[in-house]
Amino acid sequence: MELKDYLNASYTAYQAVQGAKSLLLSSGFVPLKETESWHLERGGKYFVERNGSSLIAFCVGTPDYFKIVASHTDSPCLKLKENPAMERDSFVRWNVEPYGGGIWYSFFDRPLKVAGRVAVKEGNGIRMENVVSPYTLTIPSLAVHMNRGVNDGFSVNPQVDLLPLAALGACDLFSGLTSEEVLSYDLYVVPAEAAYESGVHGEFLTAPRLDNLTSVFSSLLALTEAEGDGICVAALFDNEEVGSRTLQGAGSDFLRRTLNKIGRCLGISVEVYAKSYFVSLDNAHSVHPNHPEKCDPTNRPVLGGGVVIKNHANKAYTTDALSSAIAKLIFERAGVKYQLFFNRSDARSGGTLGAISQGQISVPTVDLGIAQLAMHSAVETMASSDFEHLLKGLKAIYSASIRIDGDKIVVE
Template identity: 35%
Template sequence: MSKRLDDLLVFLGEATSPFHAVAALTKRLKNAGFMGLEHLDDISFEAGQGYFVTANDSSIVAFRAGSGRCEEGLRMIGAHTDSPNLSIKPNPLKKRSGAHQLAVDVYGGALLNPWFDRDLSLAGRVSFENSKGELISRLIDFQRPIAIIPSLAIHLDREANKNRSINPQTDILPLIAGLPTADGSSLDWAQLLADQVALEHPNEGPVRVLDFELSLYDCQSAGIVGIDNAFLASARLDNLLSCHAGLMALLDADAEQWSLLVCNDHEEVGSTSAVGAQGPMLTDVLASITGTAAASRRLRERSTMLSVDNAHAVHPNFSDRHDEAHGPLLNHGPVVKINRNQRYATSGEGSALLRLLAERVEVPLQHFVVRSDMGCGSTIGPITAAETGIMTIDLGVPTLAMHSIRELAGAADVDFLGALLTAFYNRVA
């Protein structure tokens, strides 16, 4: 495996929630010498130095100061840290039929069937009062199977293979413990979280849990699949693969160039939040970098962004779901995504830029246009373009089983995308 693919497998295991994704990105940035900033007011940026700022622990902007004037334009890459999942409700515990269960919300457009019969763990952020009376938030990750959603046996649903619908309120509540538990007691949810905080953050002392933002995830590790090792299978490829690719390209980029990476939360639910692509985070960073409104406007007019988000590969069993001339294949290179109704932000000029760039670094490039009789998804691309005025191009790695608990991409496409993004930062075209 390449160094990039090897680290991606590790990253996918670390980034079990948007909070943990930002923590994993932050760790790599710090290891590369990037400086974390609490704010961007009155900062003098040193040429060649990298900086980053986070928001809500779930979104991040990282950039490297170039040697010239930033008003000449930035090369930017955007991705998102969130993925569809099952999130835990505020009062989650249910006791039914000899088991403790958890009440869950469906976050984003999750494909629900694959969540059944999987070993599930729990990760996210917990807010609590510590032993000093302070309100603190910390990340936790159980990192072991603690829940499962059993399927209904086919003997009790003879039509399961023909027509099984899923009620998200009643059908996907995971089992988390017996009733009573093994020690004869009833499960105390707040104490369970407090114990996990104590395990991962022992310096906080005894804590009183006040709230949490937690979601379930599949315990199966990311891995390479296929007799020829052709495929990458993992949870959360959409869109952690793009976050990692953007980060590695930023770290590999020419230090003389101004370059920026933004990874927003909440794309899967529309991006309308304080830390989503429709929020002020990116524009605030650009304004702070330039110092004046006029300089910020000039910067945005001269900048280019790649909105990097996974694309739909042709499924061999359902090839008719694609336009026959615009069906991306696994391991055949990144995909330029085009939609004239502005579900994607790519223009003809933007597509031409990527084509030229790909030719110069010998990376194969594909195109995706949704069938004219089907609806089209979207990305942070059109939102970022509308909010900032920056020319934005949508592209991504072709993927199968998108929004499933386990998605599939081409292993070779990881390096293809990395080479293309690094060339973009280095202004090869």
């Protein structure tokens, strides 16, 4: 599977996990269930999912310590409410609410799909089913003639401006989605363009949801392809865009429970956590060429500059001298380009799942990611070469022997 294919199929976290599962199954990983007891073997490869939108895959190598790469499966979009139809003047629009912090003006006048999962009635039970609409929608802008000031600044009221146009006359939300009786749903209206190369030399990749499916896909590829040292883990979490503190988010007990269960199965004691290493993987901001003033004066990541190591004094990013030094050492030996991100000191920092996960699994952690432009826009832009560096870097991290013994660290 190529990155573009994965991006094109992963409309929501549900499809992102579905794609992850097929990749893992084709690489010989064995599915496990949270509700069952496990029998793990040394050398085995496994995965377990939660809620259909989060997944943890792992390879049981030796010696006993964890190397974890965690990323998120969700992206900003619009969530459909129940009773969605809003009819007026022969038009039907659907009632939605924002999910996460999108650049909402970018959602106008472009192809959108409905995707997610539905809960269907089956006998006396319920079955969850992933769906993607066969139809395409759009949210039409208000004409410039009716909004003369639009180019001087435009604020979006989500209840007024962001309702997708569904049909002329009565229509069925589930048309083509499923023929079965739907009891409830988690459905989202999402940008539907296919990924495309841009730039004179095709050096950029432009697509919806680069944040953070590039991280998800690179961690899966690295896990399936690396000769791992220790117990290598790729953790994919939903709900980062809304704070991670959910059943299946990085703030949940999913990773802690899974690692503890692996430990119990293999007879590993809790001391392994103090020897483990964690990569919080999420996209980073490149310098924007139209707004270079928005960037830190001395640390200026660019597209094509390699993997970004993110830093923040007040710990929106987990990186410290130890975790950063380990990553730099591994990257330098593997020939992986890297660059540094710091916020401007007068700007508020973004955040990601590493800092939240620390409350559940407290191990030395570094925040890494690809540099991109237009984060949280309907389509985002990165340099294709950075993905290659990230993949090489993650494989090198999984393969490296990292021995942490207090302040004595050996990396081979």
